[in-house]
Amino acid sequence: DAGVIQSPRHEVTEMGQEVTLRCKPISGHNSLFWYRQTMMRGLELLIYFNNNVPIDDSGMPEDRFSAKMPNASFSTLKIQPSEPRDSAVYFCASAALAGSWGTQYFGPGTRLTVL
Amino acid sequence: AQSVAQPEDQVNVAEGNPLTVKCTYSVSGNPYLFWYVQYPNRGLQFLLKYITGDNLVKGSYGFEAEFNKSQTSFHLKKPSALVSDSALYFCAVREPSGAGSYQLTFGKGTKLSVIP
Numbered sequence: 001d002a003g004v005i006q007s008p009r010h011e012v013t014e015m016g017q018e019v020t021l022r023c024k025p026i027s028g029h030n031s032l033f034w035y036r037q038t039m040m041r042g043l044e045l046l047i048y049f050n051n052n053v054p055i056d057d058s059g060m061p062e063d064r065f066s067a068k069m070p071n072a073s074f075s076t077l078k079i080q081p082s083e084p085r086d087s088a089v090y091f092c093a094s095a096a097l098a099g100s101w102g103t104q105y106f107g108p109g110t111r112l113t114v115l
Numbered sequence: 116a117q118s119v120a121q122p123e124d125q126v127n128v129a130e131g132n133p134l135t136v137k138c139t140y141s142v143s144g145n146p147y148l149f150w151y152v153q154y155p156n157r158g159l160q161f162l163l164k165y166i167t168g169d170n171l172v173k174g175s176y177g178f179e180a181e182f183n184k185s186q187t188s189f190h191l192k193k194p195s196a197l198v199s200d201s202a203l204y205f206c207a208v209r210e211p212s213g214a215g216s217y218q219l220t221f222g223k224g225t226k227l228s229v230i231p
Contacts (some may be wrong), residue, residue, distance in 0.1 A: 004158075031217045042223045043159075043205065076214050091158055091163065095217050101147055102209050102217040106158035 002026075004107035006092050012113045018080040021110045024073055025094030033104060034067055034077050035091040044090075049075065050097060082114045117142040119208050121222035128196045129230050136191040136225045138206030148189040149207040149219065150180055159205060165189060176200070183221045203227075 005024040013019055018041040019043050025032050033048040049059040052069045059068070064083070069075040079086055117129040118141045128134045140146055145168055151159040163174025170182045180191045191204060203226050 016209075034216075043221050045218065048218060050217070093159075097217065102165060102219065103149065103161055103164060104217070104219060105161060106151075108158045 003097040004090040004092055004094050004105055006107035006110050007092075008110060009108065010111050010113075012115065013082055014115050015083055016081045017114075018078065019082045019086075019112060019114075021090050021092075021112070023075045023077070023092030023107060025075070025092070026105055027073070028096060029094035030072065030097045031102075031106075032075050033095070033097040034075070035093065035106075036088045037091060037109070040090045046077070073111060079112075082112075084114045087112055087114050117146075117208050117210050117220045118225045119206050119220055119222040121204075121206055121225045123221075123225050125226045125228065127228045127230060130198055131195050134193050134227065135198070135229060136198040136204050136206075137190065138185050138189045138222060139164065140189060140206070140208045141187065142208055142210050144210055146189075146205070147209040147211055148180075149209070150174065150178070150189075150191050151205045151207065151221075153203040153205065153224070157203075162191070162204075198229045199230050200229055 007022045031050050034046040036044045046059045047067045049069045067077045091106050091109045091111045093106045097102045120139045149164045150162040153159045163172050165172045165182045171191050175181045176192050203224045205224045207220040209219050
């Protein structure tokens with residue numbers, strides 16, 4: 001299996017621009033998580049989906065952030081408008097709802113820099 | 116609410132010596148416990164988990180972890196450290212629930228440096 005795939009791997013944008021991060025979970029996994037990692041705040045859970053349905057978005061920092069999962073093999077995290085404080089590494093992880101006890105498998109991350 | 120504490124921001128150990136990375140947890144009920152490793156500029160990589168059964172769990176790359184219910188701890192160990200083990204290590208906990216919530220609560224991470 002190819003593992004969790006994220007794109008782009010690096011994104012540099014200017015303040016005010018829209019940013020879209022993409023994630024393809026492991027085939028057969030039906031739970032998907034978006035995290036943000038910074039030196040200051042460590043690893044933060046932003047939102048997660050079960051069977052394409054958002055379950056908990058309490059970690060989404062502001063209305064500028066939105067996430068969708070239109071089908072089992074694709075999810076997006078959008079920031080509009082972006083701000084310099086959004087600069088971070090964003091990870092997507094997926095898990096199977098049965099059989100793996102919730103073990104999450106992470107993608108390589110997207111390093112976002114907002115100038 | 117569940118929580119995880121990794122009391123050491125950094126652990127230094129000489130190559131060939133045993134290493135321990137500490138983790139304590141707080142959860143209602145029996146915990147599911149996990150260790151992940153993150154190498155520079157990479158995603159988190161699953162190392163091992165404890166669900167039930169034997170308190171000593173063996174995982175990837177020669178790592179093992181010991182579950183201690185009375186001390187609510189789940190320390191990561193390796194008998195002989197390698198320079199290549201230098202990385203950031205995360206402990207995580209999940210409450211078993213029937214509602215399908217697979218959210219993990221992660222600790223802040225411990226940076227392990229193995230000195231040649």
